[in-house]
Amino acid sequence: MESVVSQYPEFSCISISYWRDEEIIEKLTMHMSDVDMWLFSGQIPYGFAKKWSRITQPMFYVPSSGSSLYKTLLHIAYKQKIPFEQLSFDTLHPTELERVFLESEIASKPLYLKHYEEEILTDEVVRYHYELWKSGKTLAAVTCLKNAQYELSKLGVPAFRVLPTQSAVVSTLALILQTHETMHFKDTQIAVQMIEFDSFSSLTKDTFSTDEIYKIEIKMTEKLLEYTKKINGSLKSAGPGRFVIFTTHGLLREMTRDFTVVPDFAILQLKGHDAVTSGIGIGQTVYEAEINAGTALLHAKEFHKGASMVVLDDKTIIGPLGQPEQITYGYATKHLQALSEQTSLSVATLSKLESILRKIGKIEINAHDLAQYMSIMPRSARRILTELESKGFAQVIGEENPHPRGRPRKIYQIILKQDH
Structure with a gap:
């Protein structure tokens, strides 16, 4: 990656390496004020950075595509003589791995794959390959992770790394430049x-x-x-x-x-x-x-x-x-305009409600919590919820009583469907 980046004078690169997952956040913290964009070598550091959610700069990672796998498989087939059905893989998408096998006219199908979308511990990936190898189901591991290859080799597992292709790095750099130009325009x-x-x-x-x-x-x-x-x-x-x-x-x-x-x-x-x-x-x-x-x-x-x-x-x-109750919402969406016409609530109010539900990650809420998020009186929040209930866009699914002597709070399930 560094050799490709060095060919582009538009970029000034700071190389950051880590060997343990717990170092990722520490390394990111050290350089947060030094960079305009983040380019990760793979999904694991990218996933940890995304979950941390403290980075405000745009983040990218070089995907491990099927095209970068061909060279590794060729080396395994001709030099190592290991049957493909006795290999374990990680990171790659199942459909992409199957496509590579099909295009390479490999008779067998890939049997062992550790695919992940979000952050995952390197140790979990290493353990997956190691257990398969230890039980005799596989003879080698094909990994997209430098650290996983290193740890597997220490455990005695033959491990082959899939390196990102130059074209994948170039494509990602082009995306970074485009994003930078867009941000400059916005700034x-x-x-x-x-x-x-x-x-x-x-x-x-x-x-x-x-x-x-x-x-x-x-x-x-x-x-x-x-x-x-x-x-x-x-x-x-x-x-x-x-x-x-x-x-x-x-x-x-x-x-x-x-x-x-x-x-x-x-x-x-x-x-x-x-x-x-x-x-x-x-x-x-x-x-x-x-x-x-x-x-x-x-x-x-x-x-x-x-x-x-x-x-x-x-x-x-x-x-x-x-x-803490900061929300992001819009007020010009068509489906909210349709909902507003069917209720006595404004589009802005419905948009705030939709944003709040998206922020808390669920569709259940009570009047007390809604009032806090909207910075309104509880009676106003109850009016919103009862209006939605009367029009069929909400229903009471239970009650909670946080204070023994207080009045129970109704819990509403919100169903903001356009085709109601």
């Missing part, structure tokens, strides 16, 4: 951040005057100018207590850690009751970005004072930033 998109604060919140009955309000506005403007400088933006006033900042997608995405944390308002030195409500909009034009920022601000206000929301150019809504 240069226009971003607008609307910021709103309550000029009256800092006033007392004794100090209430237009002069005091004006002083607060001036002080806030000075602080916002300092914040605007940090994101290389430009600031304009949009009325009492409201400001608009123009910058780029990439700078705001970096400031908010890929739209997961609240923008750095520490520079404003605000008190708790002066919480800033913010809406970030991304667009192809200034007009589109400003419209999206206004929409984001309205959604932020729906959650609570001091919330920050984002509306991307594809109308996806993200937020509230920095909150």
